[in-house]
Amino acid sequence: RPQMVLADKAYSSRANRAWLRNHHIKATIPIKADQAAHRRAKGSRGGRPPAFDPIAYKDRNAVERCFGQLKQHRGLATRYDKLAVRYQATTHIASIDHWLKRLT
Structure with a gap:
């Protein structure tokens, strides 16, 4: 189980935050501008x-x-491997390939 989730504004819903809290x-998720404006409009009832x-x-x-660098490999970007084990193996191979390229 992860200790922390980093996500973008698309995942800032109340339901997502409640699930993570439970x-x-x-969660480190920035709030959308409209959510912040709505909270300010509610004043003290808007919560913190x-x-x-x-x-x-x-x-x-x-x-x-x-x-982004891993998805340069066609198999990862298009998800040819349907089984999770094979997809994970492909991810490991792509990571090793990327690591070896950085060494040289």
């Missing part, structure tokens, strides 16, 4: 904004770049 998983760690959120960029 499973004791910390959810916790957000901007330093941890910066790490999300590295993860997304890694996935």
